[in-house]
Amino acid sequence: MGLINSDVNPAARAFFILLAAHDGPETGEDGPTHHGLFWMSLYTAYPGIKVYKPLDANEAIEMLFHAAARGEPVAFSVVRPNVPVFRRGNGVPPAREAVNGAYVFKPYAGNGKRKLALAVAGGQVLANVLAAVPEFERDADIKVIAVTSPELFEELRATDPSKADAILSDEERATLLAFHNGWRGFLYPFLMSGDYDRRSFGIDRFLRSGRPDELYAAAASIGRGFRRKSRRG
Numbered sequence: 001m002g003l004i005n006s007d008v009n010p011a012a013r014a015f016f017i018l019l020a021a022h023d024g025p026e027t028g029e030d031g032p033t034h035h036g037l038f039w040m041s042l043y044t045a046y047p048g049i050k051v052y053k054p055l056d057a058n059e060a061i062e063m064l065f066h067a068a069a070r071g072e073p074v075a076f077s078v079v080r081p082n083v084p085v086f087r088r089g090n091g092v093p094p095a096r097e098a099v100n101g102a103y104v105f106k107p108y109a110g111n112g113k114r115k116l117a118l119a120v121a122g123g124q125v126l127a128n129v130l131a132a133v134p135e136f137e138r139d140a141d142i143k144v145i146a147v148t149s150p151e152l153f154e155e156l157r158a159t160d161p162s163k164a165d166a167i168l169s170d171e172e173r174a175t176l177l178a179f180h181n182g183w184r185g186f187l188y189p190f191l192m193s194g195d196y197d198r199r200s201f202g203i204d205r206f207l208r209s210g211r212p213d214e215l216y217a218a219a220a221s222i223g224r225g226f227r228r229k230s231r232r233g
Contacts, residue, residue: 003048003073015071017064018043019078023053024181024203025216026079026124031209037182043075044186050151051186053077055123056085058095059148066099081212083123101152102167102190106130106144109137116140117172119190121147122181124212129179143172147180150189177201 006013022036043051052067052074054060060078067074086105088094097103105126108115116136120126126146136142145168147153157164168176168190177199178187184202191199207215 003046006048006073013071014073015068016073017067018049018073018075020075021078021080023077023079024122024124025207025219026081026083026181026212029209029211032206035182035203035207037203037206040075040077040186041183044151049073049075050149051075051077052149052152053121054098054148055121055126055146056083056095058085058088059098062095062098063148079123084127086123086126098146098148099152100156100163100167101149101154102145102147102156104143104167105146106133106142108141108143111137111141113137113139113141115143115172117143117145117168117176119145119147119168119176119178119187121179121187124216125179125181128216145190147187147190150186154189175199 002014002016020036020039022034023039024037025035027034027036040051043049050072052063054063054077064076067076086092091107092105093103102119105120118129120129126144129144133142133144153164153167156167173190173192174195176191176195178184178190178201180186180200180202182203184196184200184204186202187200188196203219207218210218
C-alpha cells in the first residue's frame with residue numbers, strides 16, 4: 001500500500017526500510033521456513049522499491065545512510081548470524097562503493113590467461129569465491145564483481161555509463177558467471193539474454209536444517225548435475 005500511495009500521490013511519498021533478516025542458507029538452523037531464498041523474486045518485481053543487499057557490516061552502514069538520504073523505500077537484505085567483514089585497501093575499494101549496486105572487488109590479475117568476470121551476491125558467497133580464486137586462476141584471469149543491488153547498478157548504467165562499463169562491460173557480460181546465495185534470477189540483469197541457465201548459480205530448492213557450512217555443502221551436492229550441464233555449455 002505504501003508503494004501504491006507513493007506512485008499515485010507523489011506529494012505524500014513514504015520512505016520505509018523493509019528489513020529482510022533471513023536471507024539465504026546462513027539462517028539454516030531453523031530449517032527451510034527461515035531460509036528466505038526466494039523472497040527477492042517478489043520485491044524485484046514491485047515498482048518503487050529496491051533491494052539492497054550489503055555484503056558486510058561496513059556496506060550495511062553505507063547503504064542504510066544512502067537509503068535514508070534518497071528517501072525511497074528499500075528492502076534491506078541481511079542475514080542473522082555473523083558474516084565476514086572484508087578488509088579494505090590494497091586494491092579493495094571502500095565500502096562506500098556498495099551504493100553503486102556493484103563494484104570491482106578484485107580486478108584482473110594480468111596473468112596472461114583468458115579473462116573471466118564473476119558477479120557475486122551474498123557475503124558468505126563472496127568469501128567462498130575469494131577463497132577459490134587461486135584455484136580458478138590456474139585456468140583464467142579472474143575479476144570479481146561484488147553485487148549489492150542490481151537495481152542500483154541499472155541506475156548507474158543510465159546515469160554514468162562509463163563508470164558502469166568499467167565495472168562490467170558488455171564484452172564481459174557475454175561470458176560472466178553469476179553466484180548468489182538464493183534465487184538465481186536476482187543476478188539475471190548482469191547476464192546476456194539466453195545465458196541465464198548456463199551462467200547463473202544459486203539455490204532453486206528448499207534445503208534441510210543445518211549450519212551454514214553444512215547447507216552450502218548440501219547445496220553443492222544438489223547442484224552437481226547443473227554444473228556439469230554448464231561446463232558442457
